[in-house]
Amino acid sequence: MKILRIILSLALVLLMFSCKKHTTELLTIPDPTLTPTGGEWHPGQIVRVECSEIGADVHYTLDGSDPTEQDSLLFTVVQGDNNFDLTIPDFFPAGTTSATLKVKAFKEGMHPSGVVSGTYSVTYYQTVTTPIFVPPSGNITTATQITIVDNPSTADTYYTLDGTDPTQNSILYEEPFSLTQTGQVTVKAKSYKALWNPSEIATATYNVSTK
Numbered sequence: 681m682k683i684l685r686i687i688l689s690l691a692l693v694l695l696m697f698s699c700k701k702h703t704t705e706l707l708t709i710p711d712p713t714l715t716p717t718g719g720e721w722h723p724g725q726i727v728r729v730e731c732s733e734i735g736a737d738v739h740y741t742l743d744g745s746d747p748t749e750q751d752s753l754l755f756t757v758v759q760g761d762n763n764f765d766l767t768i769p770d771f772f773p774a775g776t777t778s779a780t781l782k783v784k785a786f787k788e789g790m791h792p793s794g795v796v797s798g799t800y801s802v803t804y805y806q807t808v809t810t811p812i813f814v815p816p817s818g819n820i821t822t823a824t825q826i827t828i829v830d831n832p833s834t835a836d837t838y839y840t841l842d843g844t845d846p847t848q849n850s851i852l853y854e855e856p857f858s859l860t861q862t863g864q865v866t867v868k869a870k871s872y873k874a875l876w877n878p879s880e881i882a883t884a885t886y887n888v889s890t891k
Contacts, residue, residue: 708791709733712783718798721768723875727800729754729783730763731793736785738764742773746795747784754783769802775848777802777878807877808835811869813884820886825856828882830871835879839869845881846870862888 712731738754739747755764772779778801785793809831830837838850843866865886871879
């Protein structure tokens, strides 16, 4: 019986070893780096994206979401070439003067890297002149024509009639206009031109009467 118990014990030990799962811990891809990490720059400034893991695919987003393997591929890391250069503001979404770049590296058989992000703004060398209201602030009537003078003439000027700051989604100024509402009205205008800094906001406050 003693020998039988020994045999059964040995069999049990062998069974436990044969059933034990051998797992291998996956390595994690080192986080990519951004140089510079963000900030305000002039056109032509380079943002260098680097990743040290050979064979990794670096994906990116510009909409604020964290990158996945379904998002745009920036580059694949190969031996002797582990970086990719982006030029400000070429990678910015159309019509914007800033962008938040997020990158993440993926490779089969490894855990993906963390998300690395940087927010970049562009400062152009020239700034659009602040538009001018004619007539300036004061008493007017509903028949008065308001002209917005912008410089350069190729700029697009947008304005609001409710006191809010204008954006490129506001009313586009195309010709002189009159105010239909009476009482105190605050009109604001701002000019934009591609590859220029937008103007400061011009403000005029009118006391409008019917006559």
